[in-house]
Amino acid sequence: MVDFFKEDLExxxxxxxxxxxxxxxxxxxGYDxxxxxxxxxxxxxxxxxxYNHFNSKEExxxxxxxxxxxxxxxxxxVFEIKELHHSDLKEDKILYVLKCGFDSVINILKRPExxxxxxxxxxxxFKNQKIRNFFLEEFIDKPRKVMEKFMKELMEKGIIRNGNPYLYSQEFQAFAIYKMYEEFMLKDVEYIDIDDIEVQINHHIEFFWNSIRK
Amino acid sequence: MVDFFKEDLExxxxxxxxxxxxxxxxxxxGYDxxxxxxxxxxxxxxxxxxYNHFNSKEExxxxxxxxxxxxxxxxxxVFEIKELHHSDLKEDKILYVLKCGFDSVINILKRPExxxxxxxxxxxxFKNQKIRNFFLEEFIDKPRKVMEKFMKELMEKGIIRNGNPYLYSQEFQAFAIYKMYEEFMLKDVEYIDIDDIEVQINHHIEFFWNSIRK
DNA sequence: GTCTATAAACTGATAGAC
DNA sequence: GTCTATCAGTTTATAGAC
Incomplete structure (x- = not known):
């Protein structure tokens, strides 16, 4: 593993x-x-x-x-949620689980590179289908499926309102994707304030929880 | 105004x-x-x-x-919401207003070009700042401000739960932006099913309304 | 308004001297 | 492992004949 960000000396x-x-x-x-x-x-x-270090630009x-x-x-x-135990069904534990998925992404992003x-x-x-699929799988589909399963379980146990688990998981996820899109793509800022994003994500989690709880 | 999509003959x-x-x-x-x-x-x-018709590629x-x-x-x-009247405060009217902003965008997108x-x-x-700003203003900031004002009014009139109008407007909007992002950027489909997007947006509006109503 | 020919600049990549 | 020189391909855009 290359570590190219340790110190100027290196x-x-x-x-x-x-x-x-x-x-x-x-x-x-941009690459091109x-x-x-x-x-x-x-x-x-x-x-x-x-070309003494790489065979091509793509490399x-x-x-x-x-x-x-x-x-x-x-x-x-990061997005794996284990089997639910009795103790997991308390409100603070559920909020903790909801927070977990986002936390791991946020922690990655706390590394500046x-x-x-x-x-x-x-x-x-857009140009590279491999990249697109990686992004779609890791950031969209996988977390959504985990969340959908979680919502279904909470619903069956009567903890949250009945509804469409797929829709719920999308509602939960959309805000985070939107924030990422806004911060990384639309805004022209030099420095992205990850801490601020974290605060907003937490507000969203609260809002979402209040929307689905009984 | 150029109309380059009328008929093959033209x-x-x-x-x-x-x-x-x-x-x-x-x-x-892509342009490049x-x-x-x-x-x-x-x-x-x-x-x-x-170059007999345009001075440059950018033109x-x-x-x-x-x-x-x-x-x-x-x-x-499209996103202008007029002063609220008494009759606007009935549930179906509010849902109608919520639907309006999205409808105008969806109607634009129903033209295939x-x-x-x-x-x-x-x-x-990403490459062109002018485009980025146009998008940010017209699709993100303007609609969000209108919605924020609307949320504030409904809050003051005691129709919806108290909370942060800014957060509410973001919660409302994020889903639509996310859907657009997913459909237009991530997916590799030839044909985008606008009608299906419309259905999903409507489900979101319902979910959102149930989240904020008293 | 279209064509051919070409300018001028840039690209990723290679050969071979040191 | 870096250099110079260069290849072969691409790009936008122009000049001038028809």
Whole structure:
């Protein structure tokens, strides 16, 4: 695993420097609008020298995603909710479970380089079907299915209002996706305030809970 | 106003044909990945001939947005909610008002060429700040402000639960933005089922109303 | 209004000297 | 592992014949 963000001193390592610069440029300018020469310029070498470290431009992108993917899965089965016990059905425990799924994503995003990688993913998803599918699966479908199951169980146990579990899980999830979309894609800010997003997500969880509780 | 979608017969007009082809290609392949030559090929002329109708590639894009913008504003102040009267405070009237904002967008999208133009907007918003701001203002900020005001009024009149009107308006809006994002950006489908989106939006409105009503 | 020909700039990638 | 030089391809856009 490449660790290209430890300290400036270690950034001397050219390969890691290339990746660090590539993350910065890809996330800001987009993959297509970043040339090998531009990356090399910033690193302080010539374009041809890049090919001593990577076989192609795409290989740089792949290495970036590999780094992200590893860290993503390292956080564990983030959306897995275990079998419900009796003690899980108390209000504070339910709110805790609702919070869990978002927390893991927020924790990933608290690593500053991760925000930039997520920006790349979001920007390149149209051109690259693999990226799109990764995003769709990991950020949309998987968490939704887990939440749908959870809602169904709570419904059967008579804890929340009857309704469509699929709709409930979408209502729960939509706000977070929307926030991510707004913060990462629409806004032109240099610095994304993850803590503020966390506060808003918590308000949403409260709102949602009050909507479905009996 | 250019009308490049009336009938095949009228598509003979080269300039309109160029725009129609550009919409198709830009929405599918993206602006950067569509070359002047490719557009010319499909139209049936040579690349250089495009410049008899447009001064630059960007001018084609601008003309497309002009068309969209005009139609968008033609639909009227879609998100304007007038002063509330006594009769507006009945449940069915409130639900009607909630439905209104979305309806206008859905009606725009029922024109098939509009879906493709919206796809272009969504795909190019990262590269083009003007597009990003247009989207942010017209689809996010304006409707949110109108809804916030509406929520505040309903709150003051004791019709809905007390809470943060800003949060309420976001909760209302997030689902629709999320749906748009999912349908237009993430999914790989040829044909977008607007009617199905409409059904889902209606379910959301119901869910939202049940969440805030007293 | 279309064509051919071409300019000028850029791209990713390679060969081979040092 | 970096450099220079260069290939081969692409792009937008222009000039000028018809």
């Amino acid at each position: 950034l001397r390592d050219t390969k890691n420097k290339i990746i660090a610069v590539a993350i910065e440029q890809f996330s800001d300018q 609008n970043t040339s090998i020469r531009k990356i090399a310029d910033i690193v302080g070498i010539k374009g041809s020298s890049i 740089i992108l792949e290495e970036i995603f590999k780094y992200y993917r590893n860290l993503f899965y390292q956080m564990g089965d 991760m925000i930039n990688i997520l920006k790349i993913i979001i920007k390149e998803q | 598509l003979r007009d080269t300039k309109n044909k160029i725009i129609a082809v550009a919409i198709e290609q830009f929405s599918d392949q 990945n569509t070359s002047i030559r490719k557009i010319a090929d499909i139209v049936g002329i040579k690349g250089s001939s495009i 084609i894009l601008e003309e497309i947005f002009k068309y969209y913008r005009n139609l968008f504003y033609q639909m009227g102040d 509009m879906i493709n133009i919206l796809k272009i907007i969504i795909k190019e918003q």
